[in-house]
Amino acid sequence: ILDEVKDEESFLLFVKSLFADRELHEGKSKDKVSFTEDWANDSIRGFLEAAVAWAEDSDFGIH
Template sequence: MELHERLGAVRDSASFLEFARALARDHATSSDWENTTPGAFLEGAIAWAQDSDFGLSQGLASSNPWQQFAVFLYCGKLYE
């Protein structure tokens, strides 16, 4: 399953941890990360959260905080 597919499947703590493990594997094997240091990763994730109202302006449901946080981590990978 692709990383973005795992992201869409996050519904609870177990699926969140499954996504987080996949994100860690992606970091170890992929060269397409924009934010490669911990600081840049967090800055990207925080910028996304502020710009999108933690995903609410992008259609993420506030009733699924596990998915909101998974997207937060995913955006740390690429959001500038």
């Protein structure tokens, strides 16, 4: 669904889809690297820290 984001409306649909998917994983146990199935972050802070680290380490996905 990420590839379908083209405007404000499709972005909101994408975010709502993320929210619904995350909600399905709430309360499930974590694996040995602290993932809850496909989810690696349990907080917005963790997500933002990981996003910044990815952007800096990969030059926004170029490397």
